[in-house]
Amino acid sequence: MPEVDPLARNNVHITGNPDGRTIMFAHGFGGTQDSWRFVVPAFENDFRIVLFDQMGAGASDLSLYDRAKYDSLYGYADDVLEIIEALDLHDVIYVGHSVAGMMGLLAANRRPELFSRLVLLGPSPRYIDADGYAGGFSQAAIEDLLLSLDSNYLSFSVTIGSVLMGNPERPELSESLTQIISSQDQSITAQFARATFLSDNRRDLPDVTTPTLILQSYEDNIAGPEVGEYVHQHIRGSELRQMNSRGHVPNLSAPDEVSRHILEYLG
Amino acid sequence: MTALADESADSALDKAPCGLLVTDPDDVVIRANSTFLRWTGYRREQVIGRLFHDLLDAGGQAFYDSRFRDELWSRKELREIVLQLVRANGQTMPIMLNAEMVMEEGSPAGVRLAIFDVRNRQDFEREMLIAKRQAEASEASVRILQRAADRFVTASSEEELFELVAAVAQDAFAASEVAVVRYQSETEWETVRGIHLRELLAEVRGSRAVDHNLTADEVLVIPDIERAYELSDDLGDRFRAARAAAFSSVSISDETTVIGSFACLYGRPRTFDSGTLELHRALAKQMGLAFSRVRFQERLSDLASRDQVTGVATRGFIDSHAESIFEAARRDNTSVSHIFLDLDGFKAVNDNLGHRPGDMVLKTVADRIRGAVRSQDIVGRFGGDEFLIVCRDADEHVATAIAERIARAIAAPMEGIPVSMSVTASIGVAVYVPGEGTDVSAETLTRRADAAMYESKRASGNTVTLAA
Numbered sequence: 001m002p003e004v005d006p007l008a009r010n011n012v013h014i015t016g017n018p019d020g021r022t023i024m025f026a027h028g029f030g031g032t033q034d035s036w037r038f039v040v041p042a043f044e045n046d047f048r049i050v051l052f053d054q055m056g057a058g059a060s061d062l063s064l065y066d067r068a069k070y071d072s073l074y075g076y077a078d079d080v081l082e083i084i085e086a087l088d089l090h091d092v093i094y095v096g097h098s099v100a101g102m103m104g105l106l107a108a109n110r111r112p113e114l115f116s117r118l119v120l121l122g123p124s125p126r127y128i129d130a131d132g133y134a135g136g137f138s139q140a141a142i143e144d145l146l147l148s149l150d151s152n153y154l155s156f157s158v159t160i161g162s163v164l165m166g167n168p169e170r171p172e173l174s175e176s177l178t179q180i181i182s183s184q185d186q187s188i189t190a191q192f193a194r195a196t197f198l199s200d201n202r203r204d205l206p207d208v209t210t211p212t213l214i215l216q217s218y219e220d221n222i223a224g225p226e227v228g229e230y231v232h233q234h235i236r237g238s239e240l241r242q243m244n245s246r247g248h249v250p251n252l253s254a255p256d257e258v259s260r261h262i263l264e265y266l267g
Numbered sequence: 268m269t270a271l272a273d274e275s276a277d278s279a280l281d282k283a284p285c286g287l288l289v290t291d292p293d294d295v296v297i298r299a300n301s302t303f304l305r306w307t308g309y310r311r312e313q314v315i316g317r318l319f320h321d322l323l324d325a326g327g328q329a330f331y332d333s334r335f336r337d338e339l340w341s342r343k344e345l346r347e348i349v350l351q352l353v354r355a356n357g358q359t360m361p362i363m364l365n366a367e368m369v370m371e372e373g374s375p376a377g378v379r380l381a382i383f384d385v386r387n388r389q390d391f392e393r394e395m396l397i398a399k400r401q402a403e404a405s406e407a408s409v410r411i412l413q414r415a416a417d418r419f420v421t422a423s424s425e426e427e428l429f430e431l432v433a434a435v436a437q438d439a440f441a442a443s444e445v446a447v448v449r450y451q452s453e454t455e456w457e458t459v460r461g462i463h464l465r466e467l468l469a470e471v472r473g474s475r476a477v478d479h480n481l482t483a484d485e486v487l488v489i490p491d492i493e494r495a496y497e498l499s500d501d502l503g504d505r506f507r508a509a510r511a512a513a514f515s516s517v518s519i520s521d522e523t524t525v526i527g528s529f530a531c532l533y534g535r536p537r538t539f540d541s542g543t544l545e546l547h548r549a550l551a552k553q554m555g556l557a558f559s560r561v562r563f564q565e566r567l568s569d570l571a572s573r574d575q576v577t578g579v580a581t582r583g584f585i586d587s588h589a590e591s592i593f594e595a596a597r598r599d600n601t602s603v604s605h606i607f608l609d610l611d612g613f614k615a616v617n618d619n620l621g622h623r624p625g626d627m628v629l630k631t632v633a634d635r636i637r638g639a640v641r642s643q644d645i646v647g648r649f650g651g652d653e654f655l656i657v658c659r660d661a662d663e664h665v666a667t668a669i670a671e672r673i674a675r676a677i678a679a680p681m682e683g684i685p686v687s688m689s690v691t692a693s694i695g696v697a698v699y700v701p702g703e704g705t706d707v708s709a710e711t712l713t714r715r716a717d718a719a720m721y722e723s724k725r726a727s728g729n730t731v732t733l734a735a
Contacts, residue, residue, distance in 0.1 A: 067438075145333070
């Protein structure tokens with residue numbers, strides 16, 4: 001097998017201050033590294049910033065898609081570790097939105113020596129309700145959600161979106177339409193949705209040894225306050241901060257508040 | 268002038284044949300037109316001040332939060348999004364939605380939403396989507412099975428097959444890891460692929476998972492980590508150490524014995540629907556056939572079981588093998604066919620050209636038969652210029668087609684043999700149909716094929732006859 005370059009595979013970009021502490025931003029389901037664009041400026045002076053696209057999103061290299069690897073969050077967690085190793089990073093501050101929070105948590109549990117802090121923005125270890133656990137969704141609601149995602153695939157394809165937006169920084173996306181609307185693309189989106197919404201990482205929380213901050217919007221219907229509280233209760237020594245932002249994507253809707261909390265936490 | 272032309276713009280929009288909403292950047296509804304209220308049955312004050320999100324059904328809310336908001340903020344507009352509204356009476360209403368973000372001085376000032384009633388087509392489209400998913404899944408299964416069959420044919424040793432079993436299972440089920448086990452006996456087994464999973468597999472066996480109703484039609488499944496912990500704490504811990512959240516396993520058998528099994532590990536909980544279970548079974552069956560073929564070939568390399576002139580099985584070897592194939596067919600309720608073949612014109616070759624060319628003809632015939640049969644069919648020399656071919660899973664149509672292919676292949680000219688002495692084959696085919704009486708055996712099937720062969724002979728040769 002040819003050597004895979006994780007930096008090309010995940011479209012890794014490094015900005016900010018090369019001498020600063022390293023902070024890595026990981027986007028969630030449905031996003032790209034652009035989802036951090038309003039948050040990143042607050043860190044540019046003092047931090048070295050690592051941005052990347054999750055496999056299957058943005059300008060990641062779909063030719064390296066591996067159904068077995070990316071069937072669960074472990075595959076995405078391994079990508080995080082591979083990027084960190086390729087850049088020879090240490091003491092990484094990892095900020096993960098939504099499902100990327102769990103990915104970073106799994107990565108930090110596997111290689112705790114590489115991480116100095118975890119920041120989980122709207123995390124959920126399990127979306128589906130279970131005995132004694134309120135994830136926020138019934139099994140049927142999640143099935144409905146997966147169906148909605150499938151129905152709306154054409155309107156939501158990340159690559160189509162980028163093309164329609166006319167992203168000049170990514171000329172490689174201006175390919176033929178048939179290539180863009182490939183069935184591979186669709187099945188990747190569908191598999192990412194399943195890895196995200198069908199996972200159960202509750203048992204991984206107590207294993208965390210990396211100092212962790214949980215940022216919780218006061219109204220978040222994907223990962224509600226009680227879920228944030230659960231995560232906080234199960235990660236020893238973690239800090240939970242309630243934000244005034246509404247919704248599940250505060251990195252877009254309340255970026256200043258998100259940056260402020262992270263900066264305060266990092267001191 | 269009609270009343271319509273008199274209408275103010277506001278009033279026209281209020282009664283437009285689509286629902287119109289405006290929200291602030293935080294998703295709070297600040298305006299709603301009358302059409303929207305009429306469709307949903309809400310009073311204006313029930314809608315204004317509410318989150319648009321809260322007007323959607325649970326799946327729609329999840330979709331809206333996970334995907335819609337992020338995309339809208341990135342792209343500023345979205346088209347043709349299919350969602351479900353919850354009406355005042357609790358019923359859902361399928362809608363199609365266009366959304367546009369309004370920017371003021373570079374910042375989001377609100378969102379305009381146009382909502383179309385798609386009640387009439389939505390249910391239909393949902394059904395279509397579900398049907399399409401199912402069709403795609405079964406199509407994918409067929410593709411996986413075809414590809415697997417192509418790959419198994421290339422294996423010439425058990426070692427290669429074990430390797431292929433692991434690779435094929437991983438591809439088929441997107442498993443994070445696959446372990447393959449070989450049985451030496453009922454109680455003795457060794458892990459031949461995924462050796463680091465040995466203890467986990469032993470724990471699954473030891474946990475008597477089989478007794479916990481975890482087998483669904485021959486496939487053992489552990490759908491999530493909680494079930495693993497229910498079986499035993501040790502098993503749960505081993506699952507976690509292997510980063511496994513689910514497990515499935517099925518055994519692989521040839522005609523008579525269990526050869527081994529494969530086990531898949533998954534990184535997330537899995538539900539195993541009937542199609543997935545069926546694919547497990549179908550692959551295991553293919554694997555069993557492939558092992559059977561390879562074992563036959565391996566034993567054939569033993570000089571005692573191979574005919575020295577032609578390289579195919581000896582009579583003794585094919586007889587005993589035919590018996591186990593027949594017993595398996597009876598057990599599994601599948602068909603099996605025997606094809607009996609006697610050469611026409613061989614005596615003339617032997618008498619006129621001598622033994623060496625005679626042997627050459629026999630060798631050529633054997634090679635041509637092997638080229639005409641399927642990979643799972645076995646070929647033996649019955650003695651003299653007689654051959655027996657045993658075809659599992661072959662009904663009368665399949666078996667006749669194979670026999671006709673053989674006849675055509677043999678009838679082609681042979682190098683060094685004058686056209687006047689051309690060799691052809693008289694062929695008889697006998698088929699065991701599932702459910703036939705217990706008096707039938709491999710031996711009687713061969714006898715019936717032999718008798719049918721004589722019919723072909725009497726009809727002046729180069730013919731295929733199906734035993735009555």
